[in-house]
Amino acid sequence: MPKITSLEDLRKIKEQARDLTAARSGGKVKIIIGMGTCGIAAGAREIMTAVLEELDKRGLRDVVVETTGCIGMCQKEPLLDVIRPGEPRITYGNVRVEDVPMIIAEHVVNGRVVEEKVVGRTE
Amino acid sequence: MLQDLSQYVLDISENSLKAGASRVEIELCVDEQKDLVSLTVTDNGPGMDEELLSMVVDPFCTTRRERKVGLGIPFLKQAAETCEGFLRIDSGKGEGTKVNVLLRKSHIDCPPMGDVASTVVALMVGWPDRSFVFRYTVDGKTLDLSTDQLLEILEDRNLLVLPEVAVWLRKYLSEQIEKLHMGRK
Numbered sequence: 001m002p003k004i005t006s007l008e009d010l011r012k013i014k015e016q017a018r019d020l021t022a023a024r025s026g027g028k029v030k031i032i033i034g035m036g037t038c039g040i041a042a043g044a045r046e047i048m049t050a051v052l053e054e055l056d057k058r059g060l061r062d063v064v065v066e067t068t069g070c071i072g073m074c075q076k077e078p079l080l081d082v083i084r085p086g087e088p089r090i091t092y093g094n095v096r097v098e099d100v101p102m103i104i105a106e107h108v109v110n111g112r113v114v115e116e117k118v119v120g121r122t123e
Numbered sequence: 124m125l126q127d128l129s130q131y132v133l134d135i136s137e138n139s140l141k142a143g144a145s146r147v148e149i150e151l152c153v154d155e156q157k158d159l160v161s162l163t164v165t166d167n168g169p170g171m172d173e174e175l176l177s178m179v180v181d182p183f184c185t186t187r188r189e190r191k192v193g194l195g196i197p198f199l200k201q202a203a204e205t206c207e208g209f210l211r212i213d214s215g216k217g218e219g220t221k222v223n224v225l226l227r228k229s230h231i232d233c234p235p236m237g238d239v240a241s242t243v244v245a246l247m248v249g250w251p252d253r254s255f256v257f258r259y260t261v262d263g264k265t266l267d268l269s270t271d272q273l274l275e276i277l278e279d280r281n282l283l284v285l286p287e288v289a290v291w292l293r294k295y296l297s298e299q300i301e302k303l304h305m306g307r308k
Contacts, residue, residue: 005295010276013287035137035249037195040130049241049293052248055286065284067249069141 029063029108034079036070042077043097050100051080063108076119082107093119124198127237128162128226131202133245134195135164135222140250144168144219147246148256151239153228153304155262160233162224171214179212199224206230240296243268244289251284261303268296 076093144166182197200210208226
C-alpha cells in the first residue's frame with residue numbers, strides 16, 4: 001500500500017532544508033508565471049505545478065517561483081518568464097506542461113534560451 | 124469561462140491578494156444531501172464601495188475601467204446562475220470582501236471541483252507573505268489547513284516556497300480531499 005503523506009513528512013522536509021537554506025545566497029534565477037484570469041484559463045496553474053515538481057525533482061533550490069497578474073498578452077498565455085541574474089528577461093508564451101522540463105533544463109540550469117517558445121525579451 | 128471550480132477559487136483569491144489582503148479564507152463545501160456546492164472566499168482587503176461593487180459583476184464596465192477586477196467575477200456569476208445558483212458579494216470600504224457562490228451540484232452544467240490542491244499551492248507559493256485559511260467540507264466532514272498551521276512546523280516563512288514543500292503540500296491536500304470524498308455514501 002502506498003504511504004500516506006502526513007504532516008510528519010513536512011517535519012522531515014524542514015529538518016533537511018534547515019542547513020541547506022543557510023547556504024542560499026543572492027544570484028537566484030527567477031521564474032514568473034502569469035496568474036491572471038487569462039493565465040488561469042489557459043492553464044497557468046498546471047504550469048506552476050509542473051515547474052514546482054521539476055524543481056523538486058532536480059533539487060533546484062536557488063530558483064524563486066513567483067506569480068504575476070495579466071500583462072496584456074492574454075492570447076499568448078500561459079506565460080512564463082525566466083530571469084537569470086545579469087541576463088535579459090525572457091518571456092515564453094503558449095507554454096505547455098510538456099515544455100516545462102526543457103525550459104528548466106536548458107534555460108534555468110544551462111543558460112540556453114529555448115528560442116522557439118520565446119515571445120518577449122526585456123533587457 | 125474557466126474549466127473548473129478550483130480555477131475560479133484561484134482567480135477570485137488572486138483578486139483579494141492583488142487588492143492587498145493579508146489574509147484570505149477559502150471555504151469549499153460539498154453537500155450531497157442538499158445537492159449543493161458552495162465556495163466562499165473572504166478577505167481582509169480594502170473592500171469596495173457601492174459603486175465599485177455594482178460594477179464588478181458587469182464585464183463591460185469592469186475589464187477596462189477597473190484593473191483590479193477582471194472577467195473572473197462575471198464568468199463565475201454566469202456559471203453559478205446557469206446551475207440554479209448565485210454569486211453574492213458582501214463588501215464595504217475598509218471592511219474586506221466576501222464572495223460566496225452557490226451551485227446546484229447535480230446540474231448538468233455544474234463544473235467539477237477540479238484540482239483544489241493545486242489552487243492552494245499556487246496561492247501559498249505565489250503569495251508567501253500572506254496568510255491563508257483553507258477549509259474543505261464534504262457532507263459534514265472537514266479538512267482544515269492554514270498557513271499558520273504549516274508555519275508551526277516549518278517555523279520559517281522562507282521555507283513555504285521551497286519546491287519540496289509545495290510538492291508535499293499538493294500531495295497531502297490531494298490525499299486528504301480524496302479521503303473526504305471516498306467516505307461519502
